[in-house]
Amino acid sequence: MKKKKKIPLHTQIIIGLVLGLVFGLVVIKTGLPNSFTLDYIKPIGTIFINGLKMIAVPLVLASLIVGVSNLGDVSKLSRIGGKTIAIYLCTTVIAITVGLGLVNVFTPGKSLPADTRENLMQLYQGDAGSKVGQATEIQQQSPLQPLVDIVPENIFAATTSNGAMLQVVFFALLVGVALLQIPKSKADPIIAFFDGFNDVIIQIVNYIMMVAPYGVFALMASLIVEIAGNNPDSAVQLLLALLKYSLVVLGGLAMMVLLVYPGILRLFTKVPYKEFFKAIRPAQLLAFTTSSSSATLPVTMKQVEEEIGVSENISSFVLPLGATVNMDGTSLYQGVAAVFIAQALGMDLSITQQLMIVLTATLASIGSAGVPGAGLIMLIIVLEAIQVPAAGIALIIAPDRILDMFRTVVNVTGDVVVTTVVASTEGELPEGLIRKSNPFTANESVQEES
Numbered sequence: 001m002k003k004k005k006k007i008p009l010h011t012q013i014i015i016g017l018v019l020g021l022v023f024g025l026v027v028i029k030t031g032l033p034n035s036f037t038l039d040y041i042k043p044i045g046t047i048f049i050n051g052l053k054m055i056a057v058p059l060v061l062a063s064l065i066v067g068v069s070n071l072g073d074v075s076k077l078s079r080i081g082g083k084t085i086a087i088y089l090c091t092t093v094i095a096i097t098v099g100l101g102l103v104n105v106f107t108p109g110k111s112l113p114a115d116t117r118e119n120l121m122q123l124y125q126g127d128a129g130s131k132v133g134q135a136t137e138i139q140q141q142s143p144l145q146p147l148v149d150i151v152p153e154n155i156f157a158a159t160t161s162n163g164a165m166l167q168v169v170f171f172a173l174l175v176g177v178a179l180l181q182i183p184k185s186k187a188d189p190i191i192a193f194f195d196g197f198n199d200v201i202i203q204i205v206n207y208i209m210m211v212a213p214y215g216v217f218a219l220m221a222s223l224i225v226e227i228a229g230n231n232p233d234s235a236v237q238l239l240l241a242l243l244k245y246s247l248v249v250l251g252g253l254a255m256m257v258l259l260v261y262p263g264i265l266r267l268f269t270k271v272p273y274k275e276f277f278k279a280i281r282p283a284q285l286l287a288f289t290t291s292s293s294s295a296t297l298p299v300t301m302k303q304v305e306e307e308i309g310v311s312e313n314i315s316s317f318v319l320p321l322g323a324t325v326n327m328d329g330t331s332l333y334q335g336v337a338a339v340f341i342a343q344a345l346g347m348d349l350s351i352t353q354q355l356m357i358v359l360t361a362t363l364a365s366i367g368s369a370g371v372p373g374a375g376l377i378m379l380i381i382v383l384e385a386i387q388v389p390a391a392g393i394a395l396i397i398a399p400d401r402i403l404d405m406f407r408t409v410v411n412v413t414g415d416v417v418v419t420t421v422v423a424s425t426e427g428e429l430p431e432g433l434i435r436k437s438n439p440f441t442a443n444e445s446v447q448e449e450s
Contacts, residue, residue: 014402016213017220021239024224034225042222048215049393051208053380055201057159057168062198065172069179069191080422084318087418088326089362094260095328095410096358099252099335104354108244109343111237169363223395238395245340246399252332253410261417269424271308279307280416287412291404293323296412304416309430310423318422322415329410330378333403334361338382341392353386360385 007015027037152158152167159168179187224238262273277284283300287293297319304315338357342349349357360382379393423429 012213016215016217017399020217020220021224023217023221027221027225037222037225041218043218045215045218045222048208048211048219051211055204055208058197059201059205061159061168061172062194062201065176065179065194066191066198069176069187069194080314080317080426081321083425084321084418084422085325087421088322088414091260091264091328091414091418092326092331092362093358095252095256095332095414096335096361098255098260099249099332100339100354100357102248102252102255103336103339103343106244106248107343108241108248109340109345111241111244241344242396242399245336245396246403248340249333249336249403250406252336253329253406256328256332256410257413261413264417264421268421269429271420271424271429276308276416276420277413279303280413283412283416284409287408288405291408293327293408293411293415296408297323300412300416304419308416308420310419311428314423314426314428315419318419319415322418326415326418327378327411328414329407331361332410333407334379334382337379337393337396338386338388341383341395342386342388344395345389345392347388349386349388356386357382 023041024037026032027034150167150170152171155167155171158171179191257277265271265273265276280300280303283296283303286299287296301315301319304310304319305312335357338361339349339354361378383389383392420429
């Protein structure tokens with residue numbers, strides 16, 4: 001008997017999105033009472049969002065400690081490690097800046113009419129109102145107060161609040177570096193614990209993503225009902241704004257792949273970018289289908305070593321680190337999404353708040369796991385850092401899974417670009433630049449690897 005083929009998760013999420021949209025429009029068109037949707041369907045979406053919030057702190061703590069401790073030793077950290085992290089941070093800042101530039105130019109959130117924006121603001125008024133007093137306090141603080149706030153006075157207290165994520169990142173960095181400097185016999189059990197704990201958290205992420213289709217259905221259905229009320233035109237306008245937002249994200253990702261990365265390669269290496277992208281195409285395709293940098297890592301390393309010619313010494317060090325700390329596509333998306341949500345809620349972000357997006361998204365990307373859904377968790381951290389209601393992710397969660405596929409391609413491409421640059425600066429890139437191989441053989445190798 002032929003085994004029934006399981007529907008991929010991303011297809012399930014798209015189905016949930018469409019069904020939620022249809023359900024919401026049917027409720028509006030038929031004049032059915034909104035109470036059923038709000039009382040029995042919306043809570044499912046709320047549970048989904050709470051689940052994402054629940055694992056944000058442990059995800060950052062475990063993955064970052066493991067990532068830093070994998071550097072091996074302090075001497076390696078000071079040279080190749082320092083160089084790698086510096087380039088990764090630079091590409092991340094560039095990605096966020098590109099995203100912020102595009103979203104401020106095209107302002108997709110402001111395409112919503114005033115009445116729809118007012119309805120949105122009323123939905124999240126309680127959440128936003130609680131931040132007003134905090135914003136006033138921040139304005140009266142010392143300019144160096146953000147640096148003071150990064151250092152926790154109680155790490156256990158910091159881990160109880162997603163708003164204190166920078167303190168968790170700071171502590172995780174300290175722990176990771178300390179593990180490199182204490183005797184290996186004592187460090188190994190701790191590293192093994194956090195490595196196992198990290199795997200547990202990633203498995204929990206998988207559990208949460210299993211209910212994502214139902215969460216997306218609930219969020220979309222309740223969002224349409226709450227925002228549109230008895231006016232279907234408002235729902236259509238919201239969907240058009242989401243389309244514009246998605247195009248801005250995709251445009252930014254395209255700029256990274258087609259302009260920024262080729263520019264970096266041309267500046268620091270002699271690798272022809274057309275051959276470069278042809279060499280890593282199998283890894284990009286796998287990244288697109290899995291939405292996971294970690295799952296793509298074996299194929300990425302294979303292509304980098306066999307097709308580009310980077311030494312195993314460099315690739316085995318830089319690429320695993322990149323799968324943990326380098327999330328260019330995710331960071332760009334976070335910048336666009338944060339400003340879009342603020343625009344949709346009628347909130348004008350100051351230059352200081354947008355700089356905070358750059359800082360928070362950069363540091364959050366360091367602790368973001370290379371698994372589907374991790375970017376959404378980090379977006380919550382960014383939103384809370386700039387005083388935008390975290391519940392606003394309901395606006396962009398519908399197309400998130402589709403965009404996740406594209407931004408993972410950028411994440412993996414960025415990893416390979418940085419690996420190639422580091423190899424070139426270390427003199428470990430062959431003179432032949434790109435090793436020629438039979439494309440059909442390469443494809444067979446990828447199929448075996450995946």
